[in-house]
Amino acid sequence: MVEAPIAPPSRRIARGQLREALDRLEGLVVDGLKHGFFDYSIACEVGNGGKRHLVIRAGKSHKFTIPAEETPH
Numbered sequence: 001m002v003e004a005p006i007a008p009p010s011r012r013i014a015r016g017q018l019r020e021a022l023d024r025l026e027g028l029v030v031d032g033l034k035h036g037f038f039d040y041s042i043a044c045e046v047g048n049g050g051k052r053h054l055v056i057r058a059g060k061s062h063k064f065t066i067p068a069e070e071t072p073h
Contacts, residue, residue, distance in 0.1 A: 014070065021054050021064040028058045 032038025050068030
């Protein structure tokens, strides 16, 4: 398995809905590791005005609308 490169700290800084989505995802993974098993899926699509509609499915769906200005360029 090839490991994806980790972004330097300056590139990992996020705010708003993007930060909330990343925090939620991290919490779900940590909880899954504590329990010893998990099955999650992540989907994203581009909406009007460049907004990203992100859905994390983990037992229930966690939905985030990330404005275009919050996405890394």
